[in-house]
Amino acid sequence: MNSHQSRLVMGERCPSSSPAHAAFGIQTLSDILKRFRLIALLLLGVSLGLFGPQALAVTGPCDIYASGGTPCVAAHSTVRALYGAYSGKLYQVRRAANGDTKDIKALSAGGVANAAAHDTFCAGTVCTISVIYDQSGKGNHLTVAPAGGNGTADIETNAAALKVTVGGQSAYGVYVSAGVGYRNNATNGIPTGSASEGIYMVTSATRVNDGCCFDYGNAETSNNDTGNGHMDAIYFGRLCWFSCTGSGPWVMADLENGLFQGGNGSHSNNTGRNTTYVTAMTKQDATTYSIRDGDAQSGSLKTDYAGALPTTSGYVPFHKEGAIILGIGGDNSKVAIGNFYEGAMTSGKPSDATENAVQANIVAAAYSGSAAGSYQRIVNQNSSKCLDVQMTNTASGANVDLYTCNGYAWQNWMLVDLGTGFVNVYSENSGMCLDVSGASTADGGNVIQATCSGDSSQQWVKTTTTSPYFRLTNRNSGKVLDVSNCGTADTTNVQQWAWLNNTCQQWKLQ
Numbered sequence: 001m002n003s004h005q006s007r008l009v010m011g012e013r014c015p016s017s018s019p020a021h022a023a024f025g026i027q028t029l030s031d032i033l034k035r036f037r038l039i040a041l042l043l044l045g046v047s048l049g050l051f052g053p054q055a056l057a058v059t060g061p062c063d064i065y066a067s068g069g070t071p072c073v074a075a076h077s078t079v080r081a082l083y084g085a086y087s088g089k090l091y092q093v094r095r096a097a098n099g100d101t102k103d104i105k106a107l108s109a110g111g112v113a114n115a116a117a118h119d120t121f122c123a124g125t126v127c128t129i130s131v132i133y134d135q136s137g138k139g140n141h142l143t144v145a146p147a148g149g150n151g152t153a154d155i156e157t158n159a160a161a162l163k164v165t166v167g168g169q170s171a172y173g174v175y176v177s178a179g180v181g182y183r184n185n186a187t188n189g190i191p192t193g194s195a196s197e198g199i200y201m202v203t204s205a206t207r208v209n210d211g212c213c214f215d216y217g218n219a220e221t222s223n224n225d226t227g228n229g230h231m232d233a234i235y236f237g238r239l240c241w242f243s244c245t246g247s248g249p250w251v252m253a254d255l256e257n258g259l260f261q262g263g264n265g266s267h268s269n270n271t272g273r274n275t276t277y278v279t280a281m282t283k284q285d286a287t288t289y290s291i292r293d294g295d296a297q298s299g300s301l302k303t304d305y306a307g308a309l310p311t312t313s314g315y316v317p318f319h320k321e322g323a324i325i326l327g328i329g330g331d332n333s334k335v336a337i338g339n340f341y342e343g344a345m346t347s348g349k350p351s352d353a354t355e356n357a358v359q360a361n362i363v364a365a366a367y368s369g370s371a372a373g374s375y376q377r378i379v380n381q382n383s384s385k386c387l388d389v390q391m392t393n394t395a396s397g398a399n400v401d402l403y404t405c406n407g408y409a410w411q412n413w414m415l416v417d418l419g420t421g422f423v424n425v426y427s428e429n430s431g432m433c434l435d436v437s438g439a440s441t442a443d444g445g446n447v448i449q450a451t452c453s454g455d456s457s458q459q460w461v462k463t464t465t466t467s468p469y470f471r472l473t474n475r476n477s478g479k480v481l482d483v484s485n486c487g488t489a490d491t492t493n494v495q496q497w498a499w500l501n502n503t504c505q506q507w508k509l510q
Contacts, residue, residue, distance in 0.1 A: 058084035058110025061200070061358045062136065062344055068354030070198055070346040073189040074324055075135040076142060077113075077342035079164060079171040080365060082135050084110040092131035093122055093159045096424075096433075096452035101130055107169075115170040118159065124419045126426050126433070126452050128156035129174060132326070136344075138188045140324055145183035148223030148332025154181035155394070155431040158414060161375060162339055165368045174326070174340040175207075175373050176214060177409045177428045179394055181328035185221045190322040191347060197320075198283035198350040201343030202296050202362055203236050205274045206371040208249040210238040211335035215254050216343045217282070219330035221323045228314025230321055231256035231330045232289075234280045236338060241265065248272040251280040251293040251304065255315060256330055262291060262305025264312060270304035277341075277367045279359055284309070285349045286317065292352075294359050296367055301359045303352075337409070339371055375412035375428045377405055377510045381469050382503040383488040386411040387481075389449055390491065394430040397437075400447045402483055402492045405510075415462060415509075422459040422475055424452060433458040434481075436496055441477040444484075445496045469506040471499065480505050 060083045062072035075082040078091040087109040094101045102121040107114050121127070134140040145154040161175035174182075191197040199217045208214070217233025220226050231254055238248040241258050242265030250272045252259040261270035270291060273280075277296035282289065289309055294301040309315050324345070328334045342362075350358075378387040380402060388403035389410040405411060412428035425434035427449050435450040439457040452458065459475035472481040474496055482497035486504040499505065 059361065060084050060086065060110055061342075061361050064354060064357045064361060065198070065344065065346050065350060068350055068357075070348035070350040070354065072136045072344045073138050073191075073347045074140040074187070074345040076132050076326070076344070077135070078104075078129065078132060078174055079166050079341045080112045081106040081110050082342060082344060086110065086135050088135070089133045090135070091129055091133060093118060093127040094130040094156065095122065095125045095127055097125035097454035103133075112166050112169040113171045115172060118172060122159060125454065126416050126424055127159040128431065129159045130156055132174065132182060140184055140187045140190065142182035142184050142324060142326055145181035145325070145328055145332055145334075146223060148328075149225055150329065151332040151334045154328065154332070154334055155179050158426060158428070158431065160416070161373050161414065161428075162371075163369065163374065164341060164371070167366045176327035176336070176338045176340060177375075177412070178211065178335045178337060179409070179429060179431075181332065181334050182326040183219075183223075183323065183328070185223070185323045187322050187324055189347065190218060190324065190345060192320050192322040194286040194318040195320070195347075196283075196285040196349040197232065198281070198346040198348070198355070199232070199234050199343070200279065200281045200355070200358060201234055201236075202341040202367070203278050203280055204276060204339040204371040205249050205278055206276055207337050207339050207373060208237045209335075209337050210240070211337065212239055212333040213237070213254055213259070213329035214327060214336035214338035215329060216326050216340065217254070217324070217345065218320050219323045219325040220256075221321045223330075223332050225256060225331040226321070227319065228257050228312060229255060229317070229319045232282070232284050232318065232320050233325060233330070234282050234343075235259050236278065236280050237336055239336075245270060246272045249274065251278070251282075251291055253282045253284075253289055253291055254329070255310065258310070258312075260289075260291075260310060263307060264310045267305045273302075276371050279362055281355055283349045283355075284318070292355060296362050298363055301356060339373070341367070375409075375414050377411050378413050378425070378507050379405065379510045380483055380504070381506040381508065382483065382486055383492075385488065385490070387413065387494065387507070389427060389429060393449075394432075396432060396449065396451045398430070398449050400434065400449060400494045402487070402494060403490050418459065421461060423462055424458055425460060425472070426452070434460070436474055436477060439476055440496070441479070443479065443497050445477060445479070447481065447494045447496060465501075465506050468508045470508070471505055472507065473499070481507065
């Protein structure tokens with residue numbers, strides 16, 4: 001409430017057009033009614049939240065970077081707006097059933113993503129994230145990465161795989177599994193050569209591995225390794241390139257042909273960050289670089305390294321090329337996993353004070369939730385082995401079998417509720433759906449993975465038998481997911497068969 005409103009409430013008399021009234025401080029009935037109408041409007045505004053916290057100006061990380069003289073030239077988040085005035089597109093989702101797309105915006109300027117719009121559009125099908133929009137105005141949007149020197153073309157992530165709560169509101173992060181990656185090779189305003197820059201991202205220690213490379217930042221424009229110093233990206237994970245302190249995961253600088261903890265590769269002060277949500281930061285100029293990390297839910301940043309660039313040939317001067325990558329290495333190495341919630345790249349090297357303020361902003365955003373994602377293994381009751389895609393294949397038509405449970409993405413599945421009593425069984429590794437080959441209705445019809453299409457042969461009913469076990473009945477054939485001849489050996493084929501009420505046809509989620 002401002003000072004003028006305070007005087008009204010305390011009873012200060014309003015001016016009157018009558019000299020006599022003014023002289024004796026007497027108000028007309030009209031003045032009194034006007035005052036009560038104003039107070040009533042103010043009270044109504046408060047009750048509707050028009051003057052509550054959500055109406056106040058919001059500051060985002062990129063506002064902080066700009067005030068520090070190092071403006072964002074790329075700003076990506078599927079979770080929230082990174083500018084206080086930004087209320088535009090955060091990301092785009094694509095329906096597998098028909099290819100339709102929808103842009104998901106922030107609920108309000110500086111606000112959280114509109115998860116309800118996401119959920120409504122994706123109801124009854126699998127959705128993927130097809131675009132992660134750049135909020136900086138530079139147009140540096142991220143789309144699925146093409147083939148590179150170390151991998152075929154990537155796939156889009158399942159849009160529902162990584163639910164998160166921010167400021168008490170639901171949103172979705174980017175769930176990177178092996179094979180998922182995003183890139184932009186034709187950027188605008190991203191630093192190149194030895195030009196200074198800063199990078200940050202919010203990620204998680206809940207989902208990491210020692211694969212190459214869960215990166216976000218500056219990379220080659222050719223999708224190939226073009227030599228030392230041609231990258232400047234944040235890496236987070238357990239891949240130890242040089243000698244490492246502790247067991248990680250670590251925030252490191254991927255400068256190409258090396259994940260640097262500091263100095264020439266190793267640095268004892270970089271001891272790792274094992275919290276549910278992690279703030280990761282790097283920055284670099286023509287002669288120095290820094291690595292900082294923090295708990296994205298509380299506290300301040302820790303400086304892991306601040307000093308000279310590596311003295312190994314190729315790193316001074318730098319040769320940054322200005323592409324942007326997410327979830328992959330510069331040459332499209334794509335066997336890493338990780339969670340991405342938000343991140344930005346700046347023009348110029350931010351000060352420690354600026355980065356400290358960004359960390360405070362991230363903590364205030366109030367991230368919460370498990371960060372584990374929504375995929376699970378489907379385990380056979382008879383053999384205790386997992387539903388598996390043979391040869392880790394990502395191709396449509398790849399065969400499905402049993403295999404010893406090993407934790408790899410080709411054994412991870414999500415049951416996506418179609419809202420009709422049926423589910424799609426969606427593969428983390430390939431982004432494809434469990435299907436019966438050729439839409440067969442016969443006993444022994446082979447089970448495969450195939451591009452999600454909405455066909456009835458890809459739809460299943462999950463029916464509990466004896467908890468926690470269930471059977472999966474194919475909509476097209478009325479037959480159930482079955483293990484050939486009740487085999488228990490690795491690579492035993494999976495098929496459909498009439499329900500026999502045996503343990504070979506019963507499964508559990510794990």
